[in-house]
Amino acid sequence: MTKALTLLGLESSCDDTAAAVVRRTDAGTEVLASVVFGQAELHSAFGGVVPEIAARAHTEKLDTSVQQALEAAGVTLADLDAVAVTAGPGLIGGVLAGVMCAKGICAATGLPLVGVNHLAGHALTPRMTDDIAFPYLMLLVSGGHCQFLVVRGPDDFSRLGGTIDDAPGEAFDKVARLLGLPQPGGPSVEAEAAKGNATRFRMPRPLLDRDDCNLSFSGLKTALLRARDGVIAEKGGLTRADRADLCAGFQEAVVEVLAAKLRRALSIYLEERPDVPTVAVAGGVAANGAIRAALEQVAAEAGAAFVAPPLRFCTDNAAMIAYAGIELFEGGQRDDMTLAARPRWPLDRSGPAMLGSGKKGAKA
Amino acid sequence: MPSDPVVLSFDTSAAHCAAALLSGDRILASRAEEMGRGQAERLVPLLEELLAEAGLGWDDLARIGVGIGPGNFTGIRISVAAARGLGLALGIPVIGVSTFDAIAVDAPGRAAAVPAPRDQVYLKPVGGSPDLVAVELAADAAFPPAPATLTEAIARHAATAAAGGPPPAPLYIRPADAAPSRDAPPVILD
Numbered sequence: 001m002t003k004a005l006t007l008l009g010l011e012s013s014c015d016d017t018a019a020a021v022v023r024r025t026d027a028g029t030e031v032l033a034s035v036v037f038g039q040a041e042l043h044s045a046f047g048g049v050v051p052e053i054a055a056r057a058h059t060e061k062l063d064t065s066v067q068q069a070l071e072a073a074g075v076t077l078a079d080l081d082a083v084a085v086t087a088g089p090g091l092i093g094g095v096l097a098g099v100m101c102a103k104g105i106c107a108a109t110g111l112p113l114v115g116v117n118h119l120a121g122h123a124l125t126p127r128m129t130d131d132i133a134f135p136y137l138m139l140l141v142s143g144g145h146c147q148f149l150v151v152r153g154p155d156d157f158s159r160l161g162g163t164i165d166d167a168p169g170e171a172f173d174k175v176a177r178l179l180g181l182p183q184p185g186g187p188s189v190e191a192e193a194a195k196g197n198a199t200r201f202r203m204p205r206p207l208l209d210r211d212d213c214n215l216s217f218s219g220l221k222t223a224l225l226r227a228r229d230g231v232i233a234e235k236g237g238l239t240r241a242d243r244a245d246l247c248a249g250f251q252e253a254v255v256e257v258l259a260a261k262l263r264r265a266l267s268i269y270l271e272e273r274p275d276v277p278t279v280a281v282a283g284g285v286a287a288n289g290a291i292r293a294a295l296e297q298v299a300a301e302a303g304a305a306f307v308a309p310p311l312r313f314c315t316d317n318a319a320m321i322a323y324a325g326i327e328l329f330e331g332g333q334r335d336d337m338t339l340a341a342r343p344r345w346p347l348d349r350s351g352p353a354m355l356g357s358g359k360k361g362a363k364a
Numbered sequence: 365m366p367s368d369p370v371v372l373s374f375d376t377s378a379a380h381c382a383a384a385l386l387s388g389d390r391i392l393a394s395r396a397e398e399m400g401r402g403q404a405e406r407l408v409p410l411l412e413e414l415l416a417e418a419g420l421g422w423d424d425l426a427r428i429g430v431g432i433g434p435g436n437f438t439g440i441r442i443s444v445a446a447a448r449g450l451g452l453a454l455g456i457p458v459i460g461v462s463t464f465d466a467i468a469v470d471a472p473g474r475a476a477a478v479p480a481p482r483d484q485v486y487l488k489p490v491g492g493s494p495d496l497v498a499v500e501l502a503a504d505a506a507f508p509p510a511p512a513t514l515t516e517a518i519a520r521h522a523a524t525a526a527a528g529g530p531p532p533a534p535l536y537i538r539p540a541d542a543a544p545s546r547d548a549p550p551v552i553l554d
Contacts, residue, residue, distance in 0.1 A: 047545025052437065056540060059441045060533050063448040077453055093438060096404055097445040103408045104449020108422050180549030228550065237551030337408035 005329065006032075006075065008066065008083045008105075009322025012058040012098035013090025013118045014144060015039040015049045018318035019065035021073035021080075022128070024326050029128050032073035034312065034319040035065050040184065047177050055093025062101040069318070077109050084325020087115035087335075088342030090144075095341040103337055114325040115335045119347045121320035123151050126280035128323040129309040133276055137269040137304070139262060139295065142283030142315075143169030143184075148213045148265040149347065150272070154327035159348035160265045161213025168254055169285045171217040175224055175250050179243050189247045190288050196241070196248030201227045203253035205260075213265045215257060224250050251290055259294040266302045277304035284315040366392060370424055373519035374411060374447070375431030376403040376439040377463060378479075380511035383411055385418050386519035392418040396511035404442045425456055429522025431515065432460040433535045434478050434486040434494070440534040448531055459522040460532025464488040467506050469517035477505035486537050494537055
């Protein structure tokens with residue numbers, strides 16, 4: 001019988017301010033409360049997340065989020081074993097606010113502090129929701145990230161590949177802006193794509209000619225812009241049917257590229273002969289029905305189980321941070337009051353940097 | 365144990381990390397370290413050192429005064445976020461004190477000015493609202509004292525301020541610098 005652990009988690013690395021209380025016992029893991037305050041309306045006029053606006057909002061919302069999560073969970077700080085906080089990677093102003101709020105709570109209560117990598121939070125979520133065993137293949141696909149990881153332990157990740165430029169969620173947002181659809185772009189582009197003809201505008205399939213697990217979405221955005229401008233040059237605008245067809249063509253390209261790269265990642269992962277071959281997805285883009293269906297099919301063809309946590313734990317949340325904190329805490333991790341917020345923090349410390357490998361190091 | 369309630373104050377609104385402990389009229393301990401970066405890593409250890417120096421623990425505090433700026437945006441967020449976390453866990457009032465109010469503790473009745481980037485200042489005229497203006501317009505204003513004195517003034521102001529107001533929030537003066545998206549939506553024909 002291992003000790004029951006109850007952790008508070010804080011998350012503020014992008015545009016969601018979140019707090020959660022998660023408890024793990026021998027019987028399993030229970031999310032006692034998960035509070036998320038989104039900032040979509042603060043950023044909507046700017047067509048994307050504005051770091052300074054996000055940082056301002058997090059600073060004034062974190063403690064309220066914590067209070068609400070504790071109340072909803074029916075616990076007090078005295079019932080906790082530790083506090084876990086996202087310490088990176090992400091927008092540094094928000095990460096800093098979370099880290100400082102967590103330090104304040106820990107200093108005042110004497111509770112241990114556990115700094116968590118935001119990406120580890122996403123990558124460990126399928127263990128929180130479905131109790132899957134290591135090692136599993138993880139596709140993390142969101143507005144800010146896109147990578148294939150073999151997850152071997154709470155602090156042991158191998159990146160097989162990832163995007164060399166933009167994340168697919170970012171591309172969906174850009175497409176929505178280019179076509180006058182509401183933000184966030186994922187759901188609105190998906191809804192339009194369902195009405196459209198994917199064969200009318202032929203979009204590229206970037207990097208499919210390369211036998212690796214890397215992806216690229218930047219050129220796809222440009223291709224969509226060109227196709228849109230072609231129609232506008234001809235007619236002086238877009239019809240709703242044109243717009244739906246553009247969305248369908250774009251989405252199909254994303255689906256095909258992700259599916260093909262998952263097939264490659266799976267073949268590498270299966271060489272390890274895992275006992276229970278499992279593919280898990282996380283991130284907001286995994287909520288896209290067409291993408292999810294394609295990924296599920298690729299997993300089934302390879303004889304691997306497919307796990308997609310519920311959407312509220314797929315998108316940014318603090319339950320995943322509290323849960324990752326539990327696994328790291330059990331492994332002995334304790335951070336002191338000098339814990340630093342890190343804008344860049346790759347999960348795979350041995351793999352070559354893929355993004356922003358400048359003097360400040362790899363992004364993610 | 366001091367007889368009067370103990371106020372902890374701290375400030376990271378500029379290139380420093382400063383904190384003070386006040387009980388009644390008496391400063392029990394005070395620290396200020398110059399630093400261009402690293403306040404987020406230094407702040408809480410510095411507060412713990414300060415408490416240890418005064419022979420006090422977190423539970424001995426009656427309230428917290430936190431510097432809310434104006435000043436370095438990241439700096440004021442570091443202190444405000446930490447103060448709100450402390451206040452939540454300790455269940456004591458947390459008073460946000462602007463640098464203008466802190467200046468007025470030792471220079472009452474004068475316009476107050478805080479240095480800002482690009483030869484500008486945040487200027488608060490007597491009885492008026494603060495704004496970002498050219499430094500020449502602040503010739504008669506009082507500027508912030510050295511960080512140690514500033515944080516002591518924050519403690520003194522916080523000690524007498526009314527509790528029960530809204531939680532402390534950074535004083536930015538200016539809205540976030542952000543431009544609307546340049547992607548113009550297309551004309552929809554039907």
